Structure formats: structure tokens, C-alpha cells
Amino acid sequence: MTVSKNVTAYHGVANIKEAEMKELEAALKELVSGIEGLDEAAIMAMRERLNAKIKPLRSLGVLEDIAEQIAGIMRTSHPKIAGKAVLLMAGDHGVVAEGVSAAPQEITAQMFYSYLNGNAGINILACHAGAEVICTDVGIAPLLNPPELMINRVKSGTDNMMHGPAMSRKDALMAILTGAKVAADAIKSGVNILATGEVGIGNTTPSSALISVFTGHSVEEVTGRGTGVKDDALKHKQEVIKRAIEVNQPDVDDPIDVISKVGGLEIAALTGAILEASYQNVPVILDGIISVAAALTAAKIARLSASYMISSHSSEEQGQRLALKQMGLGPRLDFHMRLGEGTGAALMFPIAEAAIKIADEMATFETAGVTTGDF
Numbered sequence: 001m002t003v004s005k006n007v008t009a010y011h012g013v014a015n016i017k018e019a020e021m022k023e024l025e026a027a028l029k030e031l032v033s034g035i036e037g038l039d040e041a042a043i044m045a046m047r048e049r050l051n052a053k054i055k056p057l058r059s060l061g062v063l064e065d066i067a068e069q070i071a072g073i074m075r076t077s078h079p080k081i082a083g084k085a086v087l088l089m090a091g092d093h094g095v096v097a098e099g100v101s102a103a104p105q106e107i108t109a110q111m112f113y114s115y116l117n118g119n120a121g122i123n124i125l126a127c128h129a130g131a132e133v134i135c136t137d138v139g140i141a142p143l144l145n146p147p148e149l150m151i152n153r154v155k156s157g158t159d160n161m162m163h164g165p166a167m168s169r170k171d172a173l174m175a176i177l178t179g180a181k182v183a184a185d186a187i188k189s190g191v192n193i194l195a196t197g198e199v200g201i202g203n204t205t206p207s208s209a210l211i212s213v214f215t216g217h218s219v220e221e222v223t224g225r226g227t228g229v230k231d232d233a234l235k236h237k238q239e240v241i242k243r244a245i246e247v248n249q250p251d252v253d254d255p256i257d258v259i260s261k262v263g264g265l266e267i268a269a270l271t272g273a274i275l276e277a278s279y280q281n282v283p284v285i286l287d288g289i290i291s292v293a294a295a296l297t298a299a300k301i302a303r304l305s306a307s308y309m310i311s312s313h314s315s316e317e318q319g320q321r322l323a324l325k326q327m328g329l330g331p332r333l334d335f336h337m338r339l340g341e342g343t344g345a346a347l348m349f350p351i352a353e354a355a356i357k358i359a360d361e362m363a364t365f366e367t368a369g370v371t372t373g374d375f
């Protein structure tokens with residue numbers, strides 16, 4: 001198959017599959033313990049740079065917040081954005097058997113091919129932003145089964161969480177570490193800002209379940225229509241989520257337990273990617289409800305990882321905003337989007353670059369000879 005120019009089909013993560021449970025737990029522990037808080041001195045130094053620019057103080061609002069955050073993450077007063085990538089994780093969901101999605105399961109695999117071909121929404125928006133799309137099959141159901149999609153597959157779709165755990169604890173750890181490895185490889189190749197994206201028919205169901213468990217909001221409050229279920233199906237979807245939580249009794253104090261019981265493979269991989277980005281001082285832009293459910297899981301595993309996250313748009317799924325709020329974040333773009341794939345996150349790349357450009361290129365009161373004052 002031909003893979004278009006700004007797309008990488010990932011073929012790595014050799015030894016995770018042979019790893020023992022103990023090794024996986026230890027690898028995650030090591031990753032988590034290496035995540036540090038942001039560099040406050042770099043944040044203050046960036047603030048000083050921005051305050052010297054020819055504008056009333058803080059008048060570039062969120063752009064200034066983003067420039068400071070990136071300085072704190074990259075631990076320098078003069079951060080530079082080099083390579084940009086969307087990490088697109090794919091997985092299927094046993095719970096689709098309950099009729100929780102408006103779309104059929106085979107679309108996950110079909111869309112994955114579209115990403116590889118470079119003609120889906122995320123390809124266009126990532127290309128527009130000068131970013132690559134790194135696609136990983138973490139758990140697509142075996143419909144087409146071509147070997148090139150299976151290299152990183154932890155499991156061929158989750159089990160139906162309405163009847164028991166979506167996956168084993170070991171599978172959840174493997175998916176998290178697969179995501180971490182994909183992020184690590186991207187960073188090694190020169191990428192220094194990441195965005196999260198995904199595809200997985202049915203995945204708004206586990207995302208809402210995770211958000212309900214972690215935030216304490218009711219299932220009704222955090223569950224929306226996903227691909228577009230109608231009123232009756234939405235009610236049914238909420239009942240399925242409630243039942244899944246009741247049957248599995250996830251332990252809210254053990255985020256791996258929660259994500260293994262009511263999560264998803266691609267969601268877990270995004271959690272791992274976010275943890276790795278945090279570990280390596282790389283900002284990570286969040287997308288819609290699935291990405292934010294993964295981010296919330298990451299923040300529950302490692303509280304400090306939340307400071308490495310840059311929010312993007314507000315999904316039409318109401319649970320996304322509530323999950324962002326729990327992490328002290330809020331959406332920046334209100335575009336009524338609900339596609340996923342990383343499309344909303346990709347729109348933030350140029351905004352992050354614009355924020356850094358302001359710091360680098362805008363004149364100061366001194367250089368421009370503009371009178372300073374109490375403004």
C-alpha cells in the first residue's frame with residue numbers, strides 16, 4: 001500500500017508483547033516518577049519578554065498563556081517549535097454490540113486506511129499545519145487483518161464492558177506503553193509538539209464512562225450523541241454505561257483498573273503518549289472527548305502531566321468540557337466539532353506557533369520607541 005507523504009504507519013514496539021506484568025508495571029512507574037513540574041523560571045522569563053512588547057499588559061490573552069506554558073514545558077525562555085505530529089491511535093470496542101453508536105464497527109478499519117492514504121479530515125488539517133500524522137493500530141477488530149495494521153495491536157478490539165472488563169490489566173498496561181513508545185519514537189525523530197487523535201467506532205461510550213468515574217459527574221451529564229445517535233439510542237447508551245460501571249465496579253483510586261474495565265485500547269495508548277510527552281518536556285495538544293478522557297486518565301496516573309496539556313476545541317460532547325475543567329483546563333476554540341481524529345487539536349498548531357512568534361518577532365517598547373505607561 002502506498003502511504004502518503006505526511007503519514008507514517010508505525011511499525012515498532014517489538015518487545016512489549018513478551019513482557020511480564022511486573023515489567024510493565026515497573027516501566028509505567030518509572031515513566032510516571034520521571035514527570036516533573038514546569039520550569040517556573042522559564043515561565044517568568046517568557047512573561048517578562050511578553051510584557052516588554054508594544055501592547056497593553058496581557059492584551060494577547062490566551063496567546064500569552066500558551067507562550068508561557070510552552071516556555072515552562074520546554075524549560076527555556078526562548079522555546080522553538082521544530083517537528084509537529086498528530087498521534088492517531090485506533091481501536092475497536094466490544095460494547096458496540098449494545099447499539100451505542102450510529103456507525104458500524106467496520107468504519108474504524110476503513111477510516112484507518114483513509115488516514116494511511118492521506119485523504120481524511122485529519123490529513124488535510126495536519127498537512128495545513130505542517131504536521132505529520134502517525135497512525136497506530138492499537139486494537140482494531142480483525143475484519144481486514146492485513147499485517148501492516150497489526151504490528152502494534154495489543155488486542156483485536158475490547159470485550160463488551162457491559163458484561164465484564166473491557167480488557168485485562170495487562171492489556172491496558174501494554175496499550176499505555178505502546179502509546180508511550182509511539183510518542184517516544186516521534187520525539188526521537190525531531191517532533192517537539194504533539195497532538196492527540198483517535199478513531200474507534202463506539203469510543204465515546206468508554207470515554208463517557210471514564211469521565212463519569214473520574215469526575216463523579218452523572219452518566220447523563222457526560223454522555224452525548226457521538227456519531228449521532230437519536231434520542232432513544234442516547235438513553236440506551238447511558239443505560240449501557242451505567243450498567244458497565246455497575247458490573248465492573250472500577251476502583252477510582254486505581255486509574256489502570258478504571259481504564260482496563262471501562263476504557264479502550266486507543267484511549268489507553270493516548271494516555272501513555274501523554275505521559276511520555278510529559279516525561280520528555282513536550283507539549284501535547286488535546287482533541288475531543290476521547291483524547292480528553294485519555295488525558296484525564298493520565299492526570300489521575302500522574303497529576304503533573306496536566307500541566308503539559310494544551311486544550312484546543314470544545315467538543316459537542318458535553319463530557320469533554322467537564323473533564324477539561326477537572327484538570328483546570330478549558331476549551332479555546334468553539335467550532336462545534338465532533339469528528340475526533342485529532343482535527344480540533346491540529347488547528348491549535350498554528351496558534352501555538354503564533355504564540356511563540358509573538359515572543360520572538362514582535363517589537364518591544366524600547367526597540368520601537370513607543371512610550372511606556374501604566375497599561
Ligand SMILES: O=C(O)c1ccc[n+]([C@@H]2O[C@H](COP(=O)([O-])O)[C@@H](O)[C@H]2O)c1
Pocket residue numbers: 100101102103198199200201202203204205225226227228229287288289290315316317320337338339340341
Ligand atoms: O472528538 C470528539 O469529541 C468526538 C465526538 C463524537 C465522535 N467522535 C468520533 O466518532 C467515533 C465515536 O463515536 P461513537 O458514536 O461511535 O461513539 C470515533 O471514531 C471518534 O473519533 C469524536
Ligand SMILES: Cc1cc2nc[nH]c2cc1C
Pocket residue numbers: 103107111198199200227339340341
Ligand atoms: C465516517 C466517520 C469518520 C470518523 N472519523 C473519526 N470517527 C469517525 C466516524 C465516522 C462514522
